[in-house]
Amino acid sequence: MEYESIIGLEVHAQLLTESKIFCGCSTIFGSPPNTQTCPVCLGLPGVLPVINRKAVEHGIKTVLAVGGKVHAESIFARKNYFYPDLPKGYQISQYEKPLSTGGFIEIDTDSVKKKIKINRIHLEEDAGKSMHPDDESDDETSVDMNRCGIPLIEIVSEPDIASPEEAYLYLTKLRQILQYLGICSGNMEEGALRCDANVSVRPMGVEKFGINTEVKNMNSFRGVEKALSYEIERQIEILEKGGTVVKETLLWDEKKQISSVMRTKEESHDYRYFPEPDLVTLAVSEEWIDQIKRSLPELPEQKKQRFVTQYEIPEYDAGVLTSSKELADYYEECVKYHPESKMVSNWVMGEVLRELKERKIGIKNFKIAPTDLTDLLRLIDEGIISGKMAKEIFAEMTETGKSASEIISEKGLAQITDEEELSRIVEEVLTDNPENVKMYRAGKEKLLGFFVGQVMKRTEGKANPKLVNEVLKAKLSENRDEK
Ligand code: ADP
Ligand code: MG
Ligand code: ZN
Numbered sequence: 001m002e003y004e005s006i007i008g009l010e011v012h013a014q015l016l017t018e019s020k021i022f023c024g025c026s027t028i029f030g031s032p033p034n035t036q037t038c039p040v041c042l043g044l045p046g047v048l049p050v051i052n053r054k055a056v057e058h059g060i061k062t063v064l065a066v067g068g069k070v071h072a073e074s075i076f077a078r079k080n081y082f083y084p085d086l087p088k089g090y091q092i093s094q095y096e097k098p099l100s101t102g103g104f105i106e107i108d109t110d111s112v113k114k115k116i117k118i119n120r121i122h123l124e125e126d127a128g129k130s131m132h133p134d135d136e137s138d139d140e141t142s143v144d145m146n147r148c149g150i151p152l153i154e155i156v157s158e159p160d161i162a163s164p165e166e167a168y169l170y171l172t173k174l175r176q177i178l179q180y181l182g183i184c185s186g187n188m189e190e191g192a193l194r195c196d197a198n199v200s201v202r203p204m205g206v207e208k209f210g211i212n213t214e215v216k217n218m219n220s221f222r223g224v225e226k227a228l229s230y231e232i233e234r235q236i237e238i239l240e241k242g243g244t245v246v247k248e249t250l251l252w253d254e255k256k257q258i259s260s261v262m263r264t265k266e267e268s269h270d271y272r273y274f275p276e277p278d279l280v281t282l283a284v285s286e287e288w289i290d291q292i293k294r295s296l297p298e299l300p301e302q303k304k305q306r307f308v309t310q311y312e313i314p315e316y317d318a319g320v321l322t323s324s325k326e327l328a329d330y331y332e333e334c335v336k337y338h339p340e341s342k343m344v345s346n347w348v349m350g351e352v353l354r355e356l357k358e359r360k361i362g363i364k365n366f367k368i369a370p371t372d373l374t375d376l377l378r379l380i381d382e383g384i385i386s387g388k389m390a391k392e393i394f395a396e397m398t399e400t401g402k403s404a405s406e407i408i409s410e411k412g413l414a415q416i417t418d419e420e421e422l423s424r425i426v427e428e429v430l431t432d433n434p435e436n437v438k439m440y441r442a443g444k445e446k447l448l449g450f451f452v453g454q455v456m457k458r459t460e461g462k463a464n465p466k467l468v469n470e471v472l473k474a475k476l477s478e479n480r481d482e483k
Pocket of ligand 3 (some may be wrong): 024038040
């Protein structure tokens with residue numbers, strides 16, 4: 001029997017605010033444990049939370065970017081559960097009336113563009129972090145409350161995702177949008193973006209959804225993809241054997257590449273959600289929404305389309321170049337100095353991205369400034385260096401931070417474009433190969449390649465190939481009539 005998989009993702013994104021969602025504590029990542037806490041985020045008795053306006057604004061930005069509906073009124077609720085990293089015994093979240101509903105994220109699958117609908121986006125606070133020892137001899141787990149009260153949005157998708165690959169594309173696109181908006185770092189390793197993946201399978205043709213499980217604890221998008229593939233296979237195997245899938249929460253083990261049961265899935269009534277009595281209704285005015293709408297930056301999809309029309313580059317190129325705002329800015333800066341937009345695109349997508357990948361750095365930390373790159377490209381256009389030489393010079397630039405012209409003069413790398421000098425070398429080659437000259441003149445014009453090769457050999461590859469061809473052809477036809 002054939003099966004199909006159905007996936008819905010719940011993504012938690014930490015919002016880039018200076019202070020926490022309900023108190024004034026700092027949100028800076030990586031400070032010593034428990035140095036960024038106060039009675040509010042520690043949940044001591046008698047304190048009152050106050051909503052952070054910036055967090056709400058960041059949430060609204062996201063809703064608008066995905067075309068969702070911001071509700072004029074939303075309500076905070078207490079989600080009650082006990083866990084060592086949750087000192088209050090409940091998390092302030094939104095339940096029945098979330099910040100928004102609707103919207104979609106469009107992904108580019110191999111064949112088509114597909115809209116993945118968003119069910120809802122709501123605001124909530126993060127919990128603390130349990131710190132389990134790496135060392136097995138140490139049996140103490142400690143807890144860091146710095147993360148308590150960091151603002152989050154949770155973006156819940158509809159079960160519109162059909163495969164692990166689509167899940168990967170969805171996450172990549174979502175992160176891109178959040179980063180363009182400047183509201184989340186998107187850094188999964190620091191936990192700034194986390195994904196719970198819900199997945200079920202059903203026999204092809206059956207309409208009713210299968211029972212879903214939820215997989216947590218993946219620390220990369222590829223991890224999500226792998227965990228989903230694993231889980232789909234596991235569920236199919238259960239059904240094939242006539243069993244039923246149990247609704248449960250599983251933890252993905254990155255090292256072993258398997259999932260294991262964390263807990264049988266809780267139902268929402270287990271959380272005893274009820275409206276947070278210490279917070280009033282969150283009211284968002286039309287004017288505020290309009291104001292935020294006007295402040296939205298150019299989003300990835302718009303930028304991509306603009307690149308296609310403005311720079312006349314293929315959609316593929318535009319997609320790669322706009323994968324991050326910083327890379328897009330770098331490209332545009334280059335084109336400003338060197339308007340050969342496709343040539344610049346090839347270099348940025350090729351040499352620059354390869355270099356960044358090898359060095360595991362982002363474009364922000366890249367040593368070669370746009371003007372330095374375009375200086376190099378101009379030297380190619382002017383025929384001073386060949387494309388091949390340029391790649392070597394580029395590699396040297398990334399090593400030493402020197403400019404292209406510095407490297408060229410130091411190494412004597414410039415192409416020989418002096419016609420007189422080339423003529424002299426061509427003469428030498430012809431004199432040294434009289435037999436071949438005779439044959440060429442007798443009609444064996446294929447030998448031109450041989451002569452070009454000889455000239456290149458004598459100049460150690462520095463001769464300008466176009467000029468070599470011209471000079472050779474001229475010289476070889478010069479005396480043809482005499483013989
Ligand atoms: P649950 O009660 O299991 O938490 P929710 O309705 O809260 O389900 O939805 C959580 C996420 O699970 C959503 O992203 C939703 O799209 C997805 N989801 C719900 N049912 C299924 C299913 N049968 N298969 C796959 N994903 C599902
Ligand atoms: Mg859920
Ligand atoms: Zn605090």
